[in-house]
Amino acid sequence: MKPYDYIIVGSGIGGLYTALLARENGSVLVITKGSIDDCNTRYAQGGIAAAIGKDDSPQLHLEDTLNAGGGLSDEEAVRILAEEAPARITDLVNFRVPFDTLDGEIALTLEAAHSVSRVLHAGGDATGEHIEGTLSKEVRSVGPRITVLENFLATDILVEKGKVTGIRALDCRTGITEEFECRYLVLATGGAGQLFKYNTNSAVATGDGIALAFNAGAEITDMEFFQFHPTALRMPGVPPFLISEAVRGEGGMLRNSQGYRFMADYHEKGDLAPRDIVARSILNEMKKSGSDRVYLDVTHLPAHLITTRFPHIYRFCLDRGLDITRSQVPVAPAAHYMIGGVRTNSWGETNIAGLFATGEVACTGVHGANRLASNSLLEAIVFSKRIVERTKNKSKEKAAANSRVKDMYSSLGHRPVLRAVPVPGLAALQQLHWDKAGIIRDKDGLDQAAGVLAAWQNSLPRPTDQPSYELSNLVLTGRLLAEAAFIREESRGAHFRSDFPRTLPKWQCHIVWQK
Numbered sequence: 092m093k094p095y096d097y098i099i100v101g102s103g104i105g106g107l108y109t110a111l112l113a114r115e116n117g118s119v120l121v122i123t124k125g126s127i128d129d130c131n132t133r134y135a136q137g138g139i140a141a142a143i144g145k146d147d148s149p150q151l152h153l154e155d156t157l158n159a160g161g162g163l164s165d166e167e168a169v170r171i172l173a174e175e176a177p178a179r180i181t182d183l184v185n186f187r188v189p190f191d192t193l194d195g196e197i198a199l200t201l202e203a204a205h206s207v208s209r210v211l212h213a214g215g216d217a218t219g220e221h222i223e224g225t226l227s228k229e230v231r232s233v234g235p236r237i238t239v240l241e242n243f244l245a246t247d248i249l250v251e252k253g254k255v256t257g258i259r260a261l262d263c264r265t266g267i268t269e270e271f272e273c274r275y276l277v278l279a280t281g282g283a284g285q286l287f288k289y290n291t292n293s294a295v296a297t298g299d300g301i302a303l304a305f306n307a308g309a310e311i312t313d314m315e316f317f318q319f320h321p322t323a324l325r326m327p328g329v330p331p332f333l334i335s336e337a338v339r340g341e342g343g344m345l346r347n348s349q350g351y352r353f354m355a356d357y358h359e360k361g362d363l364a365p366r367d368i369v370a371r372s373i374l375n376e377m378k379k380s381g382s383d384r385v386y387l388d389v390t391h392l393p394a395h396l397i398t399t400r401f402p403h404i405y406r407f408c409l410d411r412g413l414d415i416t417r418s419q420v421p422v423a424p425a426a427h428y429m430i431g432g433v434r435t436n437s438w439g440e441t442n443i444a445g446l447f448a449t450g451e452v453a454c455t456g457v458h459g460a461n462r463l464a465s466n467s468l469l470e471a472i473v474f475s476k477r478i479v480e481r482t483k484n485k486s487k488e489k490a491a492a493n494s495r496v497k498d499m500y501s502s503l504g505h506r507p508v509l510r511a512v513p514v515p516g517l518a519a520l521q522q523l524h525w526d527k528a529g530i531i532r533d534k535d536g537l538d539q540a541a542g543v544l545a546a547w548q549n550s551l552p553r554p555t556d557q558p559s560y561e562l563s564n565l566v567l568t569g570r571l572l573a574e575a576a577f578i579r580e581e582s583r584g585a586h587f588r589s590d591f592p593r594t595l596p597k598w599q600c601h602i603v604w605q606k
C-alpha cells in the first residue's frame with residue numbers, strides 16, 4: 092500500500108485539527124483506539140483562552156502564562172501561543188464552533204490566574220463537547236482525503252536509520268496487528284490521568300504516546316509536573332466529575348466542613364489562587380477536619396446564572412440528587428492534566444526526524460511547571476497548525492531552540508528488584524500513584540513508588556490486547572513521572588515536595604528522559 096503523507100494517532104482536538112489542516116497537503120490517516128469521540132477533549136468545560144477582549148493583549152496573556160509556569164516555560168513558545176491564539180480562534184469560528192456570545196460579541200469569562208476575562212466557552216460549560224463534535228463532524232464529512240480507523244491502538248513507532256517510517260497498530264476488535272507507512276507521524280494521544288485513583292480524565296488517557304515515543308528514542312521531559320484540579324465532585328459511587336474553575340471565576344466560594352471560607356488564609360487571591368495552591372489548601376483543610384471533602388458554594392448566586400452558565404454541571408449534579416443552586420457541592424482534588432510529555436520544538440518536531448507531537452502528549456514548553464487554565468485546548472490548535480506549516484514548507488524557517496533553561500538528561504537506571512511482585516492491576520497502580528506520587532510528595536514515597544514500578548515493569552508479560560498495552564504504557568509513564576519527581580528535590584509549580592518545600596534556583600532546569 093502507498094505510504095500516507097500523514098498518520099495522526101488520536102482523535103481529540105490535537106488529532107482532528109491537525110487532520111483537517113493536513114489534508115490540504117496530502118493523504119491523512121487518523122488512528123484512534125476507541126470511537127472518534129473518545130478523548131479528554133470532549134470533557135473540557137471551562138473554555139479556551141485567547142487575548143481577544145478589549146482590555147487584553149497577547150503580551151498580558153504571555154505574562155500570565157509565564158507567571159503560572161514557575162520559571163520553566165519556554166518564553167518563545169509562550170509568545171507564539173499568545174500571539175497566534177486570536178487567529179486560531181478565528182479558524183475554530185470558521186469551522187462553526189458555536190462559541191457563546193453576549194450582546195453580539197464572543198463572551199469571555201475570568202479563570203484563576205488570568206489577569207483579565209479571556210476564556211471563550213461554548214454551550215456554557217460544554218466547550219470541549221462542542222469543539223470535538225464540530226471537528227469530528229467536519230472530519231467525517233470531508234471524504235477520502237482523511238481515512239479514520241477507529242478501535243485501532245498504536246503499539247509501536249517504526250523508525251529506520253533515525254527517521255520515522257510508520258506505525259504498528261492493533262485492531263482492538265480482531266486482535267490482529269497491522270503496519271502503516273507514512274512520511275510524517277503526529278502523536279496526538281492525550282494525557283495520562285488514568286495513572287491516579289482520583290482523576291477527571293477519560294478512560295483513554297493512559298500515557299500511550301509517552302511510552303511509544305520513549306521506546307522509539309524520543310526525548311520526554313517535565314514528567315514530574317502533573318496538574319491536580321482542586322475541585323472534582325466527591326460523592327460516594329459517583330466519578331470525580333470536574334467542577335470547572337470558571338464556577339469560582341463567576342463567584343463560587345470554597346468552604347470547609349465547618350462552613351468557613353478558608354482560601355483567604357492561604358493566598359491573597361483567595362478562591363482564585365493558582366490551582367496547585369488551591370488543591371493543597373483543600374487537602375490541608377480536609378486533613379484538619381478529618382473529612383474527605385470540602386464544599387463549593389454557589390447558593391448565593393442567582394439560580395438562572397448557574398443553570399444557564401453551567402448547564403452541564405447543574406444537570407450532572409441534579410441527576411445525582413444534588414441541586415447546586417440550593418446545596419453546596421462536595422468537592423476534592425483529582426488528577427487532571429499531564430504537563431510534561433514528548434519534547435517538541437516550536438514547530439511540534441521531536442528529536443526523531445518525521446515524528447511530531449501535539450496536544451496534551453506534547454511538551455512544547457508552554458506550561459513550564461504549571462499550566463494556566465484553558466491554555467491546553469489553545470496549545471493543541473496553535474502547535475498543530477505549526478506542524479502542518481512545517482511539513483508543508485520544511486526548509487523555510489529555522490525552528491526556535493528549546494527553552495533557554497538548562498537540561499538535565501537522565502536514563503532509567505536499573506533499580507534493585509527486592510522481591511518478585513505480582514503483576515499489578517489498574518486499581519493497584521492508581522492507588523500507588525495517588526498515595527506516593529500525588530499532590531504532596533516526599534523522598535520515601537517516591538522512592539517506593541519508583542521501586543514498585545520498576546519491579547512491575549520487569550514482571551509484566553508481553554502485551555497482547557488493549558488493556559495489557561494500556562497497563563504497560565501506564566507503568567512506564569508512571570515510572571518516568573515518579574523517577575523525575577524523586578530527582579527534583581525542590582517544590583515548583585505543580586510539583587510539591589513536603590521534604591523540600593522551597594523553590595531553589597539550582598533546579599531551574601528540565602529533567603529529560605531518553606532511552
Ligand SMILES: Cc1cc2nc3c(=O)[nH]c(=O)nc-3n(C[C@H](O)[C@H](O)[C@H](O)COP(=O)(O)OP(=O)(O)OC[C@H]3O[C@@H](n4cnc5c(N)ncnc54)[C@H](O)[C@@H]3O)c2cc1C
Nearest residue numbers: 101102103104105124130131132137138245281450451468
Ligand atoms: C474534565 C476535563 C476538563 C478540561 N477542561 C479544560 C478546559 O476548560 N480548557 C482547556 O484548555 N483544557 C481543558 N482540559 C484539558 C484538555 O481538555 C485536554 O488537554 C485536551 O483536550 C487534550 O487534547 P488532545 O487532543 O491532546 O487529547 P485527547 O482529547 O485526550 O485525545 C487523545 C486521543 O488519542 C487517542 N489515543 C490515545 N492513545 C492511543 C493509541 N495508543 N492508539 C490510538 N489512539 C490513541 C485517544 O483515544 C483519543 O482519541 C480539560 C480536561 C479534562 C479531562
